[in-house]
Amino acid sequence: xxxxxxxxxxxxxxxxxxxxAVTALGMTVAGGSAYLIQRERILGEVDELLVARVExxxxxxxxxAAAEGEGVATAPEAAFATDREALEAVxxxxxxxxxxxxxxxxxxxxxxxxxxxxxVNLAADPAFVARVVEETAAGEVVMGTAVTPIGVLRYIAAxxxxxxxxxxxxxxxxxxxxxxxxxxxxxxxxxALVALGALVAVGFVGWAVAGRLLRPIRRLRQTAxxxxxxxxxxxxxxxxxxxxxxxxxxxxxxxxxxxxSVTAQRRLLDDVRHELRTPLTIVRGHLELLDPGRPADVAxxxxxxxxxxxxxxxxVDDIELLTDADRSTMxxxxxxxADLTSGVSARAAVLPGxxxxxxxxAHVTVRGDADRLTQAWLQLADNAAKYSxxxxxxxxxSTAAGGAVELWVRDRGPGIPDDARExxxxxxxxxxxxxxxxxxxxxxxxxxxxxxxxxxxVTLQSxxxxxxxxxxxxxxxxxxxxxxxxxxGEGSPE
Ligand code: ADP
Numbered sequence: 149x150x151x152x153x154x155x156x157x158x159x160x161x162x163x164x165x166x167x168x169a170v171t172a173l174g175m176t177v178a179g180g181s182a183y184l185i186q187r188e189r190i191l192g193e194v195d196e197l198l199v200a201r202v203e204x205x206x207x208x209x210x211x212x213a214a215a216e217g218e219g220v221a222t223a224p225e226a227a228f229a230t231d232r233e234a235l236e237a238v239x240x241x242x243x244x245x246x247x248x249x250x251x252x253x254x255x256x257x258x259x260x261x262x263x264x265x266x267x268v269n270l271a272a273d274p275a276f277v278a279r280v281v282e283e284t285a286a287g288e289v290v291m292g293t294a295v296t297p298i299g300v301l302r303y304i305a306a307x308x309x310x311x312x313x314x315x316x317x318x319x320x321x322x323x324x325x326x327x328x329x330x331x332x333x334x335x336x337x338x339x340a341l342v343a344l345g346a347l348v349a350v351g352f353v354g355w356a357v358a359g360r361l362l363r364p365i366r367r368l369r370q371t372a373x374x375x376x377x378x379x380x381x382x383x384x385x386x387x388x389x390x391x392x393x394x395x396x397x398x399x400x401x402x403x404x405x406x407x408x409s410v411t412a413q414r415r416l417l418d419d420v421r422h423e424l425r426t427p428l429t430i431v432r433g434h435l436e437l438l439d440p441g442r443p444a445d446v447a448x449x450x451x452x453x454x455x456x457x458x459x460x461x462x463x464v465d466d467i468e469l470l471t472d473a474d475r476s477t478m479x480x481x482x483x484x485x486a487d488l489t490s491g492v493s494a495r496a497a498v499l500p501g502x503x504x505x506x507x508x509x510a511h512v513t514v515r516g517d518a519d520r521l522t523q524a525w526l527q528l529a530d531n532a533a534k535y536s537x538x539x540x541x542x543x544x545x546s547t548a549a550g551g552a553v554e555l556w557v558r559d560r561g562p563g564i565p566d567d568a569r570e571x572x573x574x575x576x577x578x579x580x581x582x583x584x585x586x587x588x589x590x591x592x593x594x595x596x597x598x599x600x601x602x603x604x605x606v607t608l609q610s611x612x613x614x615x616x617x618x619x620x621x622x623x624x625x626x627x628x629x630x631x632x633x634x635x636x637g638e639g640s641p642e
Contacts, residue, residue, distance in 0.1 A: 198304040201321035231317035247327035255315035380407035466590035473597035478517040496529040507545035528557040536561030551626035556618035
């Protein structure tokens with residue numbers, strides 16, 4: 149069940165959101181850092197320019213370059229009689245460039261402006277003039293940034309002092325930062341617009357690609373939701389060769405196994421229904437015909453009914469054994485095959501009507517469930533006893549060869565006809581209705597299931613002189629059993 153509080157985001161949206169987030173982050177970092185680097189470079193250049201302006205002003209007034217932090221001129225080296233004259237000369241000769249302006253302040257008021265057209269008129273903002281006057285009151289050169297109605301200004305202010313007068317003269321040079329940064333800013337705006345366009349394009353392409361990649365998963369989900377237990381034959385088409393196609397193949401394999409298992413269960417149910425119907429019909433028929441007034445009739449019918457019920461009980465037991473063996477509920481341990489052989493021969497020897505001989509004993513170990521292997525081997529011995537003429541010898545033994553060991557039983561019975569070799573290993577499959585001998589037809593399927601659960605199989609050699617059935621399983625540590633090309637092939641049991 150889906151947690152109720154989580155927002156229902158499709159995988160496609162999540163993939164797209166991640167792609168867009170990463171792309172946007174990358175673009176922002178790239179654009180932002182480029183913008184900041186450019187901006188810092190320009191601000192550095194502006195500061196250098198302003199310092200150069202003050203140096204030029206000093207040169208105009210004194211004919212000498214200024215030492216760092218020094219004002220434009222100090223008496224008495226100056227060639228000018230008054231501060232005003234000196235300031236006029238500076239403003240006339242130090243020409244402001246683009247986005248630049250200058251101002252001469254005398255006695256705390258804007259008094260002189262450059263003789264050329266300038267982009268910013270510093271005199272138009274009295275607050276800025278007052279600020280500069282205040283900052284230069286101590287007679288130092290100051291540099292600062294001011295946000296004013298006429299623009300964001302980076303400025304330098306240097307006192308001019310060529311004659312001792314009461315009125316203080318200050319030379320101010322300023323640069324309009326917005327104007328200076330306009331190129332970088334517009335460049336960044338263009339970058340942002342292009343980045344936005346690219347992001348939209350990435351969004352469309354990402355949406356389409358994610359949709360295309362996820363299409364098989366969508367198909368997988370749709371098919372899976374269509375499939376029910378009654379209709380397991382549908383498979384999902386496998387497109388391409390990638391992780392998704394591998395997932396599709398895995399799901400298809402799983403559906404195949406599921407279908408096989410459901411089919412097997414259904415067949416077992418059908419078989420059981422069919423097999424139980426006969427004894428039930430027999431019991432019902434006899435009970436209907438029973439004359440309760442005749443004691444002999446009652447006794448005979450009673451025996452017959454008990455007999456049929458026993459058969460049904462045996463059938464149910466066999467079905468349980470078969471489903472257990474199919475379920476592979478094995479208690480695997482290391483087993484000595486020689487011990488197993490003597491154990492099985494001792495038990496088989498009590499089966500009446502035959503001479504029991506141990507033909508050969510293999511001295512190897514296997515990994516297996518002792519009870520289940522004994523059960524399978526005894527089943528083969530029981531069949532040999534049932535289907536071969538009374539008094540004939542039955543030989544059993546174990547033979548190790550090529551990493552496998554055979555647990556075999558050989559009889560002198562009628563053998564298995566060619567056309568019945570496969571059938572007798574199917575559930576309820578028998579030769580000629582068991583040749584008149586009672587049985588469920590589940591014995592050999594149980595043996596085959598036990599062999600398979602041990603990683604092996606059953607072989608059969610049969611001819612007119614009898615049959616040889618063998619359970620073939622791997623010797624411990626040998627890995628898998630070499631598969632015989634035709635385990636149920638013809639051949640002499642000898
Ligand atoms: P059941 O013995 O209950 O009929 P099995 O599965 O053990 O069922 O055997 C299936 C059929 O194979 C038997 O009905 C019998 O016809 C045949 N069969 C099995 N073992 C032998 C054997 N040793 N010799 C001849 N026929 C056999």
